[in-house]
Amino acid sequence: MSLVLDRITLQPAGAAPLFAPLSLTIGPGEIATVMGPSGVGKSTLLDAIAGHLAPAFTLTGAVTLDGRDLLALPAEARRVGLVFQDAVLFPHLAVGDNLAFGLTATVKGHTARRAAVEAALAQAGLSGLHDRDPASLSGGQRARAALMRSLLAEPAALLLDEPFSKLDANLRDEIRAFTFAHIRARAIPALMVTHDPADAEAAAGPVIGLTSQGDPA
Amino acid sequence: MRGLVLAVLAFGLIGPIAAGLWVTARAGFGLMPAIGATEAGLDPWAALFGLPGLVTSLKITAFTGVVSTLLSLVLALALTAALQPRLSGGRAARLLAPFLAIPHAALAIGLAFVLAPSGWIARALAPVLGLDRPPDLALVGDPWGIALILGLMLKEVPFLMLVSLAALTQIPLRQHLATGRSLGYGRAAVWLKLIVPQLWPLIRLPVMVVLAYALSTVEMGLILGPSNPPVLAVLLTRLFFAPDTALLLPASAGALLQGALVAVAFALLWLIERALALAGRMWVCRGGRGRGLDPLLGIAHALGFAAITLGGLSMLALLIWSFAWRWPWPGALPESWSLRAWTGAGPGLARAFGQTLLIALATTGIALALAVAWLEGEDRARTPRAAWAEALIYLPLLLPQIAFLFGLNAGFLRLGLPGGLATVIWAQALFVFPYVMITLSDPWRALDPRLTRAAASLGAGPWRRLFTVKLPVLLAPILTAAAIGVAVSVAQYLPTLFMGTGRIATLTTEAVTLSSGSDRRVTGAYATLQMALPLAAYAAAFLIPALLHRDRRALKGGAA
Numbered sequence: 001m002s003l004v005l006d007r008i009t010l011q012p013a014g015a016a017p018l019f020a021p022l023s024l025t026i027g028p029g030e031i032a033t034v035m036g037p038s039g040v041g042k043s044t045l046l047d048a049i050a051g052h053l054a055p056a057f058t059l060t061g062a063v064t065l066d067g068r069d070l071l072a073l074p075a076e077a078r079r080v081g082l083v084f085q086d087a088v089l090f091p092h093l094a095v096g097d098n099l100a101f102g103l104t105a106t107v108k109g110h111t112a113r114r115a116a117v118e119a120a121l122a123q124a125g126l127s128g129l130h131d132r133d134p135a136s137l138s139g140g141q142r143a144r145a146a147l148m149r150s151l152l153a154e155p156a157a158l159l160l161d162e163p164f165s166k167l168d169a170n171l172r173d174e175i176r177a178f179t180f181a182h183i184r185a186r187a188i189p190a191l192m193v194t195h196d197p198a199d200a201e202a203a204a205g206p207v208i209g210l211t212s213q214g215d216p217a
Numbered sequence: 218m219r220g221l222v223l224a225v226l227a228f229g230l231i232g233p234i235a236a237g238l239w240v241t242a243r244a245g246f247g248l249m250p251a252i253g254a255t256e257a258g259l260d261p262w263a264a265l266f267g268l269p270g271l272v273t274s275l276k277i278t279a280f281t282g283v284v285s286t287l288l289s290l291v292l293a294l295a296l297t298a299a300l301q302p303r304l305s306g307g308r309a310a311r312l313l314a315p316f317l318a319i320p321h322a323a324l325a326i327g328l329a330f331v332l333a334p335s336g337w338i339a340r341a342l343a344p345v346l347g348l349d350r351p352p353d354l355a356l357v358g359d360p361w362g363i364a365l366i367l368g369l370m371l372k373e374v375p376f377l378m379l380v381s382l383a384a385l386t387q388i389p390l391r392q393h394l395a396t397g398r399s400l401g402y403g404r405a406a407v408w409l410k411l412i413v414p415q416l417w418p419l420i421r422l423p424v425m426v427v428l429a430y431a432l433s434t435v436e437m438g439l440i441l442g443p444s445n446p447p448v449l450a451v452l453l454t455r456l457f458f459a460p461d462t463a464l465l466l467p468a469s470a471g472a473l474l475q476g477a478l479v480a481v482a483f484a485l486l487w488l489i490e491r492a493l494a495l496a497g498r499m500w501v502c503r504g505g506r507g508r509g510l511d512p513l514l515g516i517a518h519a520l521g522f523a524a525i526t527l528g529g530l531s532m533l534a535l536l537i538w539s540f541a542w543r544w545p546w547p548g549a550l551p552e553s554w555s556l557r558a559w560t561g562a563g564p565g566l567a568r569a570f571g572q573t574l575l576i577a578l579a580t581t582g583i584a585l586a587l588a589v590a591w592l593e594g595e596d597r598a599r600t601p602r603a604a605w606a607e608a609l610i611y612l613p614l615l616l617p618q619i620a621f622l623f624g625l626n627a628g629f630l631r632l633g634l635p636g637g638l639a640t641v642i643w644a645q646a647l648f649v650f651p652y653v654m655i656t657l658s659d660p661w662r663a664l665d666p667r668l669t670r671a672a673a674s675l676g677a678g679p680w681r682r683l684f685t686v687k688l689p690v691l692l693a694p695i696l697t698a699a700a701i702g703v704a705v706s707v708a709q710y711l712p713t714l715f716m717g718t719g720r721i722a723t724l725t726t727e728a729v730t731l732s733s734g735s736d737r738r739v740t741g742a743y744a745t746l747q748m749a750l751p752l753a754a755y756a757a758a759f760l761i762p763a764l765l766h767r768d769r770r771a772l773k774g775g776a777a
Contacts, residue, residue, distance in 0.1 A: 076679075090690070
């Protein structure tokens with residue numbers, strides 16, 4: 001299982017490409033880190049891989065996941081999980097229902113699904129919060145719930161968009177360890193965008209520094 | 218999906234409106250085979266201008282339409298500036314809701330009750346002025362159309378305020394106010410020099426809607442306007458429904474004239490805009506700090522309070538008259554109360570209520586489905602709305618209804634489709650859809666795009682994203698749009714009259730008919746019910762999300 005980016009470029013309409021062609025192979029359980037200045041196109045790169053690229057951008061190159069050509073697929077068929085800076089839990093659904101929304105449809109039957117959700121909640125230290133309003137959770141709880149929601153969909157790869165930057169310093173280490181442990185346990189490739197060198201260090205995978213095209217550096 | 222919606226709109230909206238205009242235009246120039254008129258010519262125009270009082274009627278129409286719109290705009294902007302710090306989002310919507318919900322006809326009837334020589338104002342002044350009987354003055358239906366202007370303003374000021382408050386969220390209001398005032402400008406001056414110029418392009422279309430409505434309203438003109446001659450739209454409606462079918466030709470010519478009048482008014486508005494833009498720039502560059510202008514905000518505040526009081530009294534008057542029995546001069550309240558107006562009118566009232574509710578639910582359902590389909594289509598095509606599409610949405614609101622409704626009805630009759638419930642529902646949907654679409658567009662676009670992205674990344678396809686994420690999260694604005702749809706539908710008078718060929722009786726058609734009679738009690742009962750239906754819809758739109766989302770903090774306050 002690996003995520004392969006082959007000579008990826010992103011070009012806004014009527015402007016130069018954002019960064020030099022990017023090639024990268026991320027193996028199972030490996031966490032690659034992308035760093036770079038604001039506006040260089042880090043989040044746009046994640047959008048492109050996940051299938052949410054705004055129409056104003058042109059993408060060249062290829063992205064494959066376990067040999068599947070991702071770019072030909074709509075977002076919902078890519079099996080690429082996405083974890084945002086703010087957890088982006090669905091505000092109209094209870095915490096448990098958010099997780100159930102993510103839980104793959106191959107788990108059938110009310111009891112089995114409920115059990116899977118409860119197990120995931122327990123793993124994330126959220127036992128007993130099934131019926132809670134997501135807005136009432138703390139930042140760390142939200143981050144863990146969002147990660148579990150992504151993992152329950154059984155993604156074949158995970159993209160992390162500055163996942164820890166909104167958390168307090170002491171919470172950051174805990175959530176980071178939690179997230180990385182799950183990625184390694186599931187042996188899926190992950191790509192993380194961050195500004196924090198400590199994130200890259202903990203990820204212990206390849207680190208790519210993006211620089212904008214034409215930059216003297 | 219967008220293709221489907223466009224097809225529905227082309228066949229259901231543009232096509233019929235164009236066909237209606239075409240039939241009206243032909244009849245206006247003497248061609249209407251159905252009544253044996255086969256010779257094209259200018260005779261209908263000669264007949265139209267030969268009508269006694271036509272020129273007076275035109276003058277009074279232009280005067281009331283233009284003055285009420287300009288005054289409404291000025292007052293709405295001033296009130297927005299005065300109240301804006303205390304009126305944000307949901308609160309403004311709730312405060313203004315009753316004024317937006319009440320149908321034009323019901324408000325007009327209530328206002329007529331209050332202004333009449335035997336109304337509350339005269340009764341309150343009676344002890345002061347020593348009046349021992351109602352004064353002999355034409356306070357409603359005055360030849361200048363003052364009562365009509367007042368009535369229009371009571372409806373349009375709240376509408377323009379709501380539109381302005383919504384538009385304000387698109388400009389960096391707080392920073393600009395702070396910047397302007399730190400440069401030494403007074404509050405009112407900052408609004409006039411910085412905020413209003415930014416606001417105007419965002420509210421120009423709604424102002425044009427108000428102008429078109431004020432120039433072509435039938436029901437308000439009938440209830441509050443002068444009667445001999447009446448405003449143009451009322452005159453034309455009389456001609457269209459006269460027993461003598463030969464009058465259909467000059468009436469059609471008049472409908473074209475009505476359209477031309479609105480076009481001229483739009484041109485006038487454009488000229489005023491250019492002139493003010495030019496003068497305004499010089500005024501801004503001169504750099505006067507305009508601190509003396511601030512008392513104007515105080516005056517606007519006072520006028521706004523007076524308007525709210527008058528509007529509230531009008532609504533109350535409907536309710537009280539419907540339960541009044543003996544109400545001698547100059548008592549402030551009836552001496553004895555009775556349910557006779559309600560029980561006496563019972564069967565007719567219940568029938569009209571049922572029809573009104575049925576039509577309102579059907580038109581709102583259709584309009585909501587089309588609006589959601591259109592907005593979702595835009596999302597899926599990932600393209601912003603083109604300018605022509607935006608204009609298309611507003612089209613039915615910018616054309617005077619009378620200019621195409623007659624042609625539409627005549628065209629339907631020629632196709633062998635008699636007027637009835639279905640044609641009324643369809644014709645009302647023409648006017649309900651734009652309001653639902655306009656109301657829903659902003660909240661729809663404001664939805665956090667990461668929610669649908671997160672859902673897609675969890676494997677949810679487009680339909681699941683629509684039904685399990687977008688629609689539930691947008692429940693409050695969807696219900697608000699539905700409530701506005703119900704209010705617009707209930708208020709429709711002319712489409713019901715023309716497309717129902719007089720056979721579909723709704724609360725509005727009945728109330729308008731009764732308002733020319735003498736029984737205030739029964740009129741009050743119809744108008745009360747007419748007012749209650751949209752109010753109930755607004756209350757439901759507020760309560761249902763509050764109940765369903767009572768444990769969802771992030772969704773509270775989203776109702777606007």
